[in-house]
Amino acid sequence: xxxxxxxxRCATEPESTHRGGASIRDVPRxxxxxxxxTSIMGPMAxxxxxxxxxxxxxxxxxxxxRELSDLYGAAxxxxxxxxxxxxxxxxxxxxxxxxxxxxxxxEDPDFxxxxxxxxxxxxxxxxxxx
Numbered sequence: 102x103x104x105x106x107x108x109x110r111c112a113t114e115p116e117s118t119h120r121g122g123a124s125i126r127d128v129p130r131x132x133x134x135x136x137x138x139t140s141i142m143g144p145m146a147x148x149x150x151x152x153x154x155x156x157x158x159x160x161x162x163x164x165x166x167r168e169l170s171d172l173y174g175a176a177x178x179x180x181x182x183x184x185x186x187x188x189x190x191x192x193x194x195x196x197x198x199x200x201x202x203x204x205x206x207x208e209d210p211d212f213x214x215x216x217x218x219x220x221x222x223x224x225x226x227x228x229x230x231x
Contacts, residue, residue, distance in 0.1 A: 166179050166183060
């Protein structure tokens, strides 16, 4: 079924409802129907993509996650508590590994020799101008 065309002007619409005396109905429909990309808008815009996972956790762990979220407000959701805990553990282990690498480098004669050379080459660059 083909729809009849819309009238150019409604009977109750004033003659001049748009700048220049033209009726708003005279403006092409595509101008009145903008396309808005909402994929970058709203509260989800800054959140990372989420992945649904299932883990078998001990009951005390589940209880602690719930308490950390509900009672202590560590995060607004239980998922947020898990995100925070995993991120904290990740940073802790990464920093430990880096610390171990620096400790090993401090014992490495080649590294020590290279650092002395760098220190000698930059001794003037690291001092205040006279």
